[in-house]
Amino acid sequence: MAVQYLAANRFGLGRRFDDPAIEDPKAWLIRQLGEYDPAPAALAGLAGRAAIATAYAEYRDERQAMRREANRDGDPMPEATRRMARADFRRHYAEAAGARLAAAVATPTPFPERLVHFWANHFAVSADKQTVVGFAGNYENEAIRPHIMGKFSDLLIAAVRHPAMLLFLDQAQSFGPDSPFATRVRNRGRRQAPGLNENLAREILELHTLGVRTGYTQADVTSFARALTGLTVAGLGRGAGQRLMPADAQPGETLFVERLHQPGAQTILGKSYGQPGAGQAEAVLRDLAVHPATARHVAAKLARHFTADEPPASLVDRLAKDFEKTGGDLPSLYRTLIASPEPWAATPAMFKSPWDWTVSMLRALRTPGLGERQNIAAMFTQLGQPVWRPGSPKGYDDMVATWAGSAALMQRVELAGRIAGRIGDRADARQLAPLVLADALTPDTAQAIARADSPGQGIAMLFASPAFLRR
Amino acid sequence: MILSRRSIILSGITVAAAGALPGFAYAAAGTPKRLVFIIQRGAADGLATVAPTGDPAFAAARRAMADETAGGAKLDGMFTLHPALATTAGLYTGKQAHFAHAVATAYRDRSHFDGQNMLEGGGSRPYGRDDGWIGRLLTLLPAAERDAIAIAPAVPLALRGTVQVGTYAPSRLPQADADLIARLTALYADDPLLHPLWDSAVKTQELAGDIGGNNGRNGTDLGTLAASLMLPADGARVMMVETGGWDTHSGQRGRLAAQLRGLDQLVGALQTGLGAAWNDTLVIVATEFGRTVEVNGTGGTDHGTASTAMLLGGGLNEGGKVSADWPGLGTAARYDGRDLQPTRSLESVIAGAVAHHYALDPKRVMTTLYPDA
Numbered sequence: 001m002a003v004q005y006l007a008a009n010r011f012g013l014g015r016r017f018d019d020p021a022i023e024d025p026k027a028w029l030i031r032q033l034g035e036y037d038p039a040p041a042a043l044a045g046l047a048g049r050a051a052i053a054t055a056y057a058e059y060r061d062e063r064q065a066m067r068r069e070a071n072r073d074g075d076p077m078p079e080a081t082r083r084m085a086r087a088d089f090r091r092h093y094a095e096a097a098g099a100r101l102a103a104a105v106a107t108p109t110p111f112p113e114r115l116v117h118f119w120a121n122h123f124a125v126s127a128d129k130q131t132v133v134g135f136a137g138n139y140e141n142e143a144i145r146p147h148i149m150g151k152f153s154d155l156l157i158a159a160v161r162h163p164a165m166l167l168f169l170d171q172a173q174s175f176g177p178d179s180p181f182a183t184r185v186r187n188r189g190r191r192q193a194p195g196l197n198e199n200l201a202r203e204i205l206e207l208h209t210l211g212v213r214t215g216y217t218q219a220d221v222t223s224f225a226r227a228l229t230g231l232t233v234a235g236l237g238r239g240a241g242q243r244l245m246p247a248d249a250q251p252g253e254t255l256f257v258e259r260l261h262q263p264g265a266q267t268i269l270g271k272s273y274g275q276p277g278a279g280q281a282e283a284v285l286r287d288l289a290v291h292p293a294t295a296r297h298v299a300a301k302l303a304r305h306f307t308a309d310e311p312p313a314s315l316v317d318r319l320a321k322d323f324e325k326t327g328g329d330l331p332s333l334y335r336t337l338i339a340s341p342e343p344w345a346a347t348p349a350m351f352k353s354p355w356d357w358t359v360s361m362l363r364a365l366r367t368p369g370l371g372e373r374q375n376i377a378a379m380f381t382q383l384g385q386p387v388w389r390p391g392s393p394k395g396y397d398d399m400v401a402t403w404a405g406s407a408a409l410m411q412r413v414e415l416a417g418r419i420a421g422r423i424g425d426r427a428d429a430r431q432l433a434p435l436v437l438a439d440a441l442t443p444d445t446a447q448a449i450a451r452a453d454s455p456g457q458g459i460a461m462l463f464a465s466p467a468f469l470r471r
Numbered sequence: 472m473i474l475s476r477r478s479i480i481l482s483g484i485t486v487a488a489a490g491a492l493p494g495f496a497y498a499a500a501g502t503p504k505r506l507v508f509i510i511q512r513g514a515a516d517g518l519a520t521v522a523p524t525g526d527p528a529f530a531a532a533r534r535a536m537a538d539e540t541a542g543g544a545k546l547d548g549m550f551t552l553h554p555a556l557a558t559t560a561g562l563y564t565g566k567q568a569h570f571a572h573a574v575a576t577a578y579r580d581r582s583h584f585d586g587q588n589m590l591e592g593g594g595s596r597p598y599g600r601d602d603g604w605i606g607r608l609l610t611l612l613p614a615a616e617r618d619a620i621a622i623a624p625a626v627p628l629a630l631r632g633t634v635q636v637g638t639y640a641p642s643r644l645p646q647a648d649a650d651l652i653a654r655l656t657a658l659y660a661d662d663p664l665l666h667p668l669w670d671s672a673v674k675t676q677e678l679a680g681d682i683g684g685n686n687g688r689n690g691t692d693l694g695t696l697a698a699s700l701m702l703p704a705d706g707a708r709v710m711m712v713e714t715g716g717w718d719t720h721s722g723q724r725g726r727l728a729a730q731l732r733g734l735d736q737l738v739g740a741l742q743t744g745l746g747a748a749w750n751d752t753l754v755i756v757a758t759e760f761g762r763t764v765e766v767n768g769t770g771g772t773d774h775g776t777a778s779t780a781m782l783l784g785g786g787l788n789e790g791g792k793v794s795a796d797w798p799g800l801g802t803a804a805r806y807d808g809r810d811l812q813p814t815r816s817l818e819s820v821i822a823g824a825v826a827h828h829y830a831l832d833p834k835r836v837m838t839t840l841y842p843d844a
Binding site: 351400404405406407409410413417421422423424425426428430444445448450451452453454455457458460461464465466469 | 513648650651657665668717
């Protein structure tokens, strides 16, 4: 069994060129849990929520102004002008994606870093929506990173309350049908009263906690959606509730606005929640976070990520029991995973995602594999895995068939060839292969690399080798 | 009105910028010399490129592949040029091509990596130097002839040194080259997941990255690009062009013909593109080592020792000639009983050609390009 390779690639993000050999894989992983830094240097200097929200609001205002002007002049809005306005707004996304890659390549704690990516994908937002684009990086850095070493409940609440999630799943526009605000609008009778949007409530139940078809009903979804009303984001205009924001609210700040909240108790999964205000939804979230169905759902996803498409039932059971016993203590879950035999029992069977593969490639190289002006976001789009843009709240799925496609394979070989072209003879694949592939290096691959017709081709062969494509 | 005002401003900028270009200052100094180094990565078979068809042991050693050069230009009583090199044959007739045979660097093992490192670095042992022979040559050249560029994503070792060197690579994601694809096909052969995926990927892939691909047109494109970078008054004067795909362990007949056709068209496009400047251009084509005298069991040849280098251009010292202290191909005459015996150093061939081209002192060139020799 290739335990060193599994430790470095299944659990970690690939061995760095300057990493010492992994003497004791399990101790190496456990140590990282204590050494995890939720705010690595590579992420310093990224814009905060207020700047991101302001950039979006300015973009939207400019676009409206341009549209008005275009209508007045009778000219269609010039495409170049539109692109320029968008480019400025998208800068936050591009910078955060680049910083995410830099952090992953540099990290001395690759196992927790992988867990950051895992949880960000479990609680996925997708940068398809213009409102979400700028916030996607901030979401991972401020809602996910600080909470992956705590309780699942705190991670859940942080994810749900972040503006990216509230905007992505329409919570910022969901209002209690009998809230003071909706009632007032209805009484004036001038326009249709604002109402409920169930999107976030449904996805929390289906994707984040209990899992699909685990017994909750449409009534549970509706009640939960009512409980969530009042949660919204300041400074993004448009929504009917913006005028109700406190005057001192910072743009991009998550707020609970009582006048938008559905009054009264809500019954969810047979339990009545009568807490006032924001406490109501939080109580529901805390109960959902420790529900046995949630334990099982999270256990299965985690087990799949660290074994195979069909995770062994023994591992899922063990992780679910641990989750229930500790009330969703995440480090305990990670320790159980490390101590379990299943993730170590097989040869690397998972096909690396484009993200994992690229990160492991760049970690292996002393000389930067990409040019300084490389557009990181565009590169991952080309490889088939746009950063923070899985296209749905389900996130990217974790199956071999998702990533192992023929065109995708050729894309990787081409990128490996291009990076190898940049590196040329600055790295020797014959020395790098035993370091990077460790105990997964096969005689076939070693021989193929040794026989390459140039140092660059050797590097391309290493990164395209059957072992390196897997984890 | 706005349009015409804008065009005046723009042309004003153009004039000012053109006046500021440093290259213009040297335009009156006469036609500067140009140098192109084409590296054949992967060990090109010199015995099939410039075939010693007059050697009595040749036909027996090459067996079914002995007629690989049938129909090629007769260079003299001993050597026949591969038929894919038609443009090059024309240059030979016009005394603009010279072939140095049975040459090798000081390297005597058979690793591509180490061999290319020696060919480019010009040291006496692999990884002995971190600068290259062209990089050191640049220090001998006048400023007007020192602008160097590589058609590559990064500066290759041969060009590295104290003088700043540019690189140029087409911005689109280059397609994987045919040789890498062939090697991965072998590496994935026993992999149940990758084998079918790769098969289908290769079928849909248009092989455009190699000089041998696309029926030689890739070579033409590369040569046209190289000429366009070297022709302008402020263009590059020294260039390195990378070619791969020469490692013909199997199916050599078709693969080598395609490679050589690509090389031939590269040279042809370079000559055409440079126009009159071709007369002041020296092209050196060299590989890290040669291939075995005998054909192997898969219709190819394995890593060898001595090979052929080409010198092309309008001002050669000995154009229209094959120079060789021919060792013979009989088993006893071979290096290690298997390879063409090197009888002359490739370093001295390169240094000699460069010294003649730039009218520099041959000794000074030799000690600068190959200080460890």
